[in-house]
Amino acid sequence: MNNTKIIFMGxxxxxxxxxxxxIENYNVxxxxxxxxKKVGRKQILKPTPVKELALKNNIKVYQPNNIKxxxxxxxxLKPDIIITCAYGQLIPKEILNCPKYGCINVHASIxxxxxxxxxxxxxxxxxxxxxxxxIMYMDIKMDTGDIISREExxxxxxxxxxxxxxxxxxxxxxLLLKTLPSIINNTNKRIKQDDTKATYSYNIKREEExxxxxxxxxxxxxxxxxxxxxxxxxxILDGKEMKxxxxxxxxxxxxxxxxxxxxxxYKNGIGICTKDGEIIITDLKPFGKKRMLAxxxxxxxxxxxxxxxxLN
Numbered sequence: 001m002n003n004t005k006i007i008f009m010g011x012x013x014x015x016x017x018x019x020x021x022x023i024e025n026y027n028v029x030x031x032x033x034x035x036x037k038k039v040g041r042k043q044i045l046k047p048t049p050v051k052e053l054a055l056k057n058n059i060k061v062y063q064p065n066n067i068k069x070x071x072x073x074x075x076x077l078k079p080d081i082i083i084t085c086a087y088g089q090l091i092p093k094e095i096l097n098c099p100k101y102g103c104i105n106v107h108a109s110i111x112x113x114x115x116x117x118x119x120x121x122x123x124x125x126x127x128x129x130x131x132x133x134x135i136m137y138m139d140i141k142m143d144t145g146d147i148i149s150r151e152e153x154x155x156x157x158x159x160x161x162x163x164x165x166x167x168x169x170x171x172x173x174x175l176l177l178k179t180l181p182s183i184i185n186n187t188n189k190r191i192k193q194d195d196t197k198a199t200y201s202y203n204i205k206r207e208e209e210x211x212x213x214x215x216x217x218x219x220x221x222x223x224x225x226x227x228x229x230x231x232x233x234x235x236i237l238d239g240k241e242m243k244x245x246x247x248x249x250x251x252x253x254x255x256x257x258x259x260x261x262x263x264x265x266y267k268n269g270i271g272i273c274t275k276d277g278e279i280i281i282t283d284l285k286p287f288g289k290k291r292m293l294a295x296x297x298x299x300x301x302x303x304x305x306x307x308x309x310x311l312n
Contacts, residue, residue: 004101004184005029007077009084009091010050014169018085018106019050021173023057026180030077034088035063068092081183084138085172088117093140101183103138106172108165110134110150112198115143120165122201123155124226127218130154131164133172135179137190144198146190149179160225160246204231211235213260213272213311217249217279232285235260235311242311245291246283253277260310265303269294272311 008019009032022028031054039046047055054061064070067089074095081101084091086108096103109119111134116122123131132152137145151171155164182188204227211220211233224233224247232243250271257263257273264271269280285291 002026002184004180005078005080007032007074007079007082007099008050008054009033009082009087011048011088012086013049014108014165014172015050015085015087015106016053017169017173018083018176019053021177022083023053023059025177028054028057028059029079030060030062030074032062032064032067032074032087035065067095071095074098083176090140090142091138096138096140104148104176104183105136105138105143105145106176107134107136107143108168108172109201110152111136111143111147112193112195114201115198116201117203119201120168121161121204121226124159124161124164125222127222128155131168133168133175135175144193144195146192148183148188148190149175151175157221157225160228162229209234211244211311213274215274216276217274220274220279221247221249228283237286237309237311240287242287243285243291244281244283245285246281248280248282250278250280258310260312262306262309262311265298265306267295267298270298270306 002025004026006022006026006028007030008022008028010019011034031050033048033050036045036047038044051061062073071092071094075098079099081099082095082103084103085106091103109123110132114122130152132150134147135149136147139145153167153171209227209231211223224244227233228245232245234241234243248269254263254273259273259275261273262270263273263278266280269282271278271280282294284294284297286297
């Protein structure tokens, strides 16, 4: 094991494989994660996925509410390097200037595209054909530091948020472990980002989860994939919210139908009129019920009464 002293900063499930790789190969002396949150109907306080892994490996965990004002315990550990991945707070300069090998970030996009907190969601929603992981030095701004290494992956139509999230997480783990020796040995190259090519992928807002059927079938298809399975895209049917998790783009065209109108009931889905054709919903969650395939939902409804209704 390499004895380089590492502090890891991360919070969600995406960060777990990266931390696992570090624990297996390096001396992780501390983990910083977001505070525990209450979840579910019973509002049970639940530790973050990164915290759970750290505690299993007997690693001290720090959870400041605001790291800009609460970082002295981290500095006292005197790390050689700090590595962040989806931590969730901006890191103050006092921490950035602390380790001798610097602060490194594992970011789920090909920077400078998709800076910010929702790069995986946005890459699918915006119709990108490829994305990847960037290892970069951190500075006081969001995802603007010098690039050390990058690795790309294709975004396929069969991908959704879950599959791309899991693939990028593993890519991040492998790329970081491959890149770290050059950082420690000071043999890596630093590439400045071209700020003129920067785009920003801020966290998804609640109103962005709603499907606008006045858009093209491809735009709707991408939105559904980019939000599946969590939080899920949604539409309103009979005044109640329906979550939608998967769809198929049809080649049918309609001139006399309204966008959002149910135009077909298939064995495997519900055909909805869009700006340029039809999209077929194949996986959904009706209000107050469990997630199900559209085929199961269709078997429990009056199909004829569905035709002509509108989703909005």
